[in-house]
Amino acid sequence: MKTLRTVLQEAQGRGDAVGHFNVSDLVLLKAVLAGARELNVPVMVGLSEGEREFVGTRTIGAVVKSLREEFDFPIFLNADHTHSLAKGIEAAKAGFDAIVFDLSALPFEENIRQTKEAVEALKAINPAMLVEGEIGDIGTGSEIHDKAPDLAKGLSSPEEAKHFVESTGVDILAPAVGNMHGLLKSMVSGETKKRLDIERIAAIKKAAGTFMTLHGGSGTDDDDLRKAIAAGINVVHINTELRVAWRRGLEQGLAKMPDEVVPYKIFPPAVEAVKQVVLSRLRVFTGKRKAA
Ligand SMILES: [Zn+2]
Numbered sequence: 573m574k575t576l577r578t579v580l581q582e583a584q585g586r587g588d589a590v591g592h593f594n595v596s597d598l599v600l601l602k603a604v605l606a607g608a609r610e611l612n613v614p615v616m617v618g619l620s621e622g623e624r625e626f627v628g629t630r631t632i633g634a635v636v637k638s639l640r641e642e643f644d645f646p647i648f649l650n651a652d653h654t655h656s657l658a659k660g661i662e663a664a665k666a667g668f669d670a671i672v673f674d675l676s677a678l679p680f681e682e683n684i685r686q687t688k689e690a691v692e693a694l695k696a697i698n699p700a701m702l703v704e705g706e707i708g709d710i711g712t713g714s715e716i717h718d719k720a721p722d723l724a725k726g727l728s729s730p731e732e733a734k735h736f737v738e739s740t741g742v743d744i745l746a747p748a749v750g751n752m753h754g755l756l757k758s759m760v761s762g763e764t765k766k767r768l769d770i771e772r773i774a775a776i777k778k779a780a781g782t783f784m785t786l787h788g789g790s791g792t793d794d795d796d797l798r799k800a801i802a803a804g805i806n807v808v809h810i811n812t813e814l815r816v817a818w819r820r821g822l823e824q825g826l827a828k829m830p831d832e833v834v835p836y837k838i839f840p841p842a843v844e845a846v847k848q849v850v851l852s853r854l855r856v857f858t859g860k861r862k863a864a
Contacts, residue, residue, distance in 0.1 A: 573640065575700055576670055576700075576702055577743070579646055579648070580702075583614070587801065588858045588859070589807060590613075590614055590616055591808060591854045591858075592617070592650060592652075592785070592810070593809075593810050593811070593814055594619065594714065594814065594815075595618070595627075595814075596627055597627070599821075601635070603814075603842075604847075604850050606847050607847045608854065610847075610851065611854050613854055613857075614646035616648045616807065617648070618809065618811075619632055619649075619650075619652055620654075621653065621654060624663070629662050629663055633649065634666075636649040648670065649667070649668045651663035651668045651670070653674045654672060657686075657689065657690050657693055660694055661697065664697040665697060669702065673704065673706075674746075676709065676746075683705070687703075687736075688740040688741060691740055691742060692741075702744055703744070704744035705740050705742035705745060708728035709721075709725070709726025710723065711723065711788070712754075714790070715755075715812060716754065720756055723750065723752055727750070728747035728749065729776075730775040731779065733776045734781075736780075737780045743782065743783060744782065744784065746784070746785045747772075747776050749776070751766065751788040753812075754812050755791045755816070756791075760816060764791075765792060766792040766796070767793055770796065773803040773805060774804060777804025783806045783807070784804055784806055785808070786807070786808045789808040789809050789810045790814075791812070798859060814849055818846050822839070824842075824845070825838040825839060825840065825841040826838060
């Protein structure tokens with residue numbers, strides 16, 4: 573099985589990005605794997621600290637490893653938005669392939685100091701684990717927001733990106749380039765879309781010269797996503813869109829069978845709804861291999 577680093581290098585060579593989808597139960601995990609297998613593209617699943625607390629860090633480590641072996645399929649596991657080294661070590665020991673070590677809320681130099689420390693500690697446990705660091709402000713919470721946060725002040729610059737990557741030794745950088753976590757109500761309905769600062773992405777890529785992740789990809793204009801990938805984004809995170817589909821699918825399942833109590837009869841519409849989102853996003857990220 574290829575390593576995640578190789579998968580990212582190959583995707584970059586093709587001009588594709590790898591889709592990263594957050595999961596917090598078996599419905600979401602089944603849907604992500606089914607979508608990726610249908611298009612035959614590698615995929616990442618991620619769990620934030622809250623998502624890991626619900627599912628179990630060691631549990632998801634074992635489940636993803638077993639899926640990878642059973643289906644001989646490149647599915648990789650990421651410890652999304654990890655805010656402490658202790659939680660990072662837990663994930664490294666549970667076999668996670670990557671981690672987002674997110675201290676972006678701290679002052680810049682403190683973010684650098686602690687991220688560097690984490691890179692060293694985590695690579696000592698698993699040298700192949702990819703460590704992602706985050707700079708700038710892209711808001712918090714993959715949920716529905718009433719109003720947009722002011723992101724303008726938290727945008728990343730090429731200079732700080734270069735300094736951060738060189739000082740910490742991270743494998744992947746998560747910059748703030750107009751993206752944000754969560755969706756506004758007008759984005760859930762599709763009325764408005766997130767727009768990205770493509771020139772900034774290209775300038776940061778040139779300066780930092782490393783793999784780059786776009787967080788908060790839900791609700792982003794498709795063309796902006798394609799341009800962002802062409803400008804140097806290697807991984808795109810989608811969470812809120814999946815959560816919206818999960819809820820709608822579940823409501824559908826419950827409404828269709830008001831007296832049903834068997835979970836595996838109620839859940840299939842939720843799996844299908846999430847899978848459709850995964851398919852449509854993966855097609856955008858891997859445009860050159862558009863499936864029929
Ligand atoms: Zn994120």
